[in-house]
Amino acid sequence: MFVICIFLLQSGVIKTMAMMAKMRSLAPAFIITVGALFVLFMVISDSNVLEALGGRSNDVGSINGVNISYREYQFVLDQQRETQKQQTGEDIPDDQWDQFREQVWETLVTQKLLEQEIERLGVTVSDEEIKDIILGDNPPEFLKQNFIDSTGTFNRQLYEQALFDPQNTEILIQVEEQVRQQRLTEKLQSLLLASVTVNEDEILRKFKEQNIFATANYAAFPVSMISDSAVVVTEEDMKNYYEENLDRYKINAQRKFRFVLFINQPSAADTSLVLRNLENVKEIVTTDTSDFKSFVEIYSAQPYSLDTVGISAFSTTAIEQIKDANNGDIIGPVQSPGGFALYRLIDVIPSSDKMVRASHILISKKENEQANLDEANRIYDELINGADFNLLAAENSGDPGSAARGGDLGWFGKGAMVKEFDEACFSGNLNEIQKPLKTNFGYHIIKVTGQSDSKYVIEQIVNPVTQSAATRDENYNAASDFSYLAEKNGFDKEAELLGHTISETPPFQENSPSISGLGVNKRLVKFAFENSVNTVSEVFKVQQGFVVVQISESIPEGFREYKEVEMQLKQLAGTQKKFEEAERLAGELSEKTGGDLGKITALDPRILVNNTGRFNYQTSIPNIGKDYGFIDAAFSLEKNQLSEPVRGVKGFYLIHLIEKTKLDSAAYNLQSGTLRNNLLQAKKNAFVNQWLTTLKEKSDIVDNRYMFYAY
Incomplete structure (x- = not known):
């Protein structure tokens, strides 16, 4: 018996009343986990008869060695499907089942990883904590919501009567388990986020970005005004650019597929x-x-x-x-x-x-x-x-x-x-x-x-x-037959004999979210990087139908060859020289005019002098856009100061600051609390997302769902 049940018996408080319907109306909420991190589900024991007889495993996968059974995964799948139907009034469309299964799987993986981290870090919740939360002055919102009267007041008496009704024991056990999971999650988050802070400089910068405005005149020296013939790009320039920007040409390991697609159609x-x-x-x-x-x-x-x-x-x-x-x-x-x-x-x-x-x-x-x-x-x-x-x-x-x-x-x-x-x-x-x-x-x-x-x-x-189920079965069987024959007799030979068209994908990486021509399919990506060139796959389900692939090329990690990017290098090195020329011209004209922007157009009609209008960090400046090189430089100036040549996205600028509003200390003091909270929440979200991503990358996640869900 769980803690509240024990507490009620020990206290001798048994109040019978007709609250069963009220509590049962809450049941769906009790079995759906609050928050994005947990999916609460029953642990159902599996029979290992098939494994004992040498058949396939009953497990759809494992997380760091902890198995996830087919029945467990299917139970969560059915639960989430039912939740979707309750929320939308519609079942999952056939063409969205793959995506739906993937979402449920990812949620389940996240839950398992969090449970393992909770255990590894020794995070616990005592029975006394559960009792204090449920019977405390401020119970969880999901418990309170059905006990709010027409005036919006929480009816404590009805709430306690429902809790103390022995007919609600089973539901109460579910409530306690959900509260336990919530509290475990909160404790884990507190532990993880203890080091996430926001300092005063960050708050002040955010305030300035939103509330400090400036106005400036500027002379623009866009690289577009410099013709290709005005710059000379040598082989040495191109090689220097390639060496200085080598990281741009780094490539991760890649694979390519040749494939035959069996389209699902009536x-x-x-x-x-x-x-x-x-x-x-x-x-x-x-x-x-x-x-x-x-x-x-x-x-x-x-x-x-x-x-x-x-x-x-x-x-x-x-x-x-x-x-x-x-x-x-x-x-x-x-x-x-x-x-x-x-x-x-x-x-x-x-x-x-x-x-x-x-x-x-x-x-x-x-x-x-x-x-x-x-x-x-x-x-x-x-x-x-x-x-x-x-x-x-x-x-x-x-x-x-x-x-x-x-x-x-x-x-x-x-x-x-x-x-x-x-x-x-x-x-x-x-x-x-x-x-x-x-x-x-x-x-x-x-x-x-x-x-x-x-x-x-x-x-x-x-x-x-x-497409009928029979037609879909025929299509799957045709793909399965081709896979078998292609592996035995050769991919090209069987495709030609059976009249199938062979297509090829462009290269893709191990972290690619999708494969061009085949869509999102993590199992296909995994197959590509776990097998050698010329390996023929089993049948995979894709958005258009079924596919059989052959790994056609394995491209190792490294850098793109100079010759491969030579034409691109000529253009990039040329653009770099144009930036250098724009900078030189900006400096020269600034010196000749003594910093008077009004005289620049007379010396070079190509150079236009404009006014920004009132702007801040959130403004798109006419003819410039959100160019943070320009904006940073403008806000670093004092009133009536002229900048050195400033590099922006489109070229170089000379900026003359006309006006900059002053910091409003009273407004800052009024808004700093809200800004701190917003910044802190954004940091926490980013930290948790990155932590989860890293946790998944380091974990041993085995996904064998394809053995149970052909399509």
């Missing part, structure tokens, strides 16, 4: 299933006299709506059917933006928004305008003499998108196209081949294939076409 069978289902629904709807809305609620993936739409809202097949339909007819199943649909036509009404459907052949490939016009006229003549528009468009049009559809642009309203093209389409006759029309894209031969000035009032039942 199969023909999945599409046929949706069509068959909608055919059955159509039969029911046609023969049943119930309101169409009731069928939408039962059979549609989208909620009911009564829509008034133009003809462009329908697919080509739907248009062919709906134009000949009568009010009340059921059209479909036909393709729709959401998959396939059944439409019920309520009414056809006139519309002032005329729409047309047109096809075109664009000629824009020739060496000059006259050649394009001659080619357009030649094709026009062929069309007038009976040539097939679709075929000539596919063979000749410079618009590849519409050319693949025989020149078809689909339906569109006024203003959707460039002016000349728009006018030709909306004034042209139906099915007439128009003479070549010139726009800024080239010459167009236009054929208007449809016209509509109607809108359609419809109801619809929409079924999306999604």
Whole structure:
């Protein structure tokens, strides 16, 4: 029996009352850990029968040798899934399951590491502390929240009655455990953050950054005004730059993959299933006299709506059917933006928004305008003499998108196209081949294939076409078969035999958050750095589906070769010389004008003198931006002082400080407490994040979840 239960029995205080519902309403909060560091969960014992029989382990991983069982991980996964459903009213979407599992895993890893650190550092919480927290003057907020009355006052009497009710014993045990975990976390944080402090100089600097303003005139010497021909970059300059900035060209160990991707997408069978289902629904709807809305609620993936739409809202097949339909007819199943649909036509009404459907052949490939016009006229003549528009468009049009559809642009309203093209389409006759029309894209031969000035009032039942479990299994099995055969017979050979396309990733590092072309997948990165070149992987789940990879290259840690970055070095060394020239020019003109910025433009018209306006550290200065080199230099000056040449992001500056506000001691004294707290909190957050990152990097974390979750 836990400490409060013992305390209650020893004190002989047993007060029975109808508070069970009140306490049970708190139960979800009791089993969800407060704060981001802990996830409270039951420890469920695992059977080791499979391991005893030589089967696979029941553990999904381990943290510094401490195993995490499949049941333990799955329990937390289910808990967090339920929490998500309670908070959002929706389950985890299929395409977000990988990310969700990863988040839960990271939380669980963090919890285990913190538990180990708590044990290593000897942090404990006594039963007496738990009792004092729960029965103290200021109980935890999550306990108090359901005992606040309409005036916002905490009802202590009801709270204690609920605590002392023996029917609430099990919930109270959960409360005590949660309070214990909270207190352990607080003690660990106190221990870790004891050395984090904020000194007076930091507070004063932050205050000045927010409250001290300045105004200055400046002369800008941007490197952009110096032409490439004005500086000479030698081989020696480039080599010196390379040696002086060698750290820029340091590369960590990298790997590359060749891979075959098995994309998860609906199969023909999945599409046929949706069509068959909608055919059955159509039969029911046609023969049943119930309101169409009731069928939408039962059979549609989208909620009911009564829509008034133009003809462009329908697919080509739907248009062919709906134009000949009568009010009340059921059209479909036909393709729709959401998959396939059944439409019920309520009414056809006139519309002032005329729409047309047109096809075109664009000629824009020739060496000059006259050649394009001659080619357009030649094709026009062929069309007038009976040539097939679709075929000539596919063979000749410079618009590849519409050319693949025989020149078809689909339906569109006024203003959707460039002016000349728009006018030709909306004034042209139906099915007439128009003479070549010139726009800024080239010459167009236009054929208007449809016209509509109607809108359609419809109801619809929409079924999306999604990948079925059977199709996903087939895709996974295809990937698994390829992995086996590729390892046995060769990656390239099997890919060619099976007709698979091989792609390759760019190099990636061990700490890369994602792999180009494959997305975020820590297991893939781990595989790359734990295996040798040419190793073929098992099947990995990625965002697009499944992938089988082969390690194609191992790039050791080192520096990029001089020859590899030679062109880049020429540009960078040139930019450095331009900065040197800008600095020289700024110093020379400052000396010649005796520090009078107003005289500089007369000596060199390229140099502009401007005023900053009022600015501080949080201001973006016009034409300069947030350039802290400029801002630091400006605030270091005294009133009416001129700076030496100051290097900024875009070049060099001469700065003449006009005004700088003084420190308001009263305001500083008023704000310093808040500033201290904000700075301290920011430091603490940064410290904890860095501590956790370092802790994870130094720990032995084994992740074998792939053995249990193929997809």
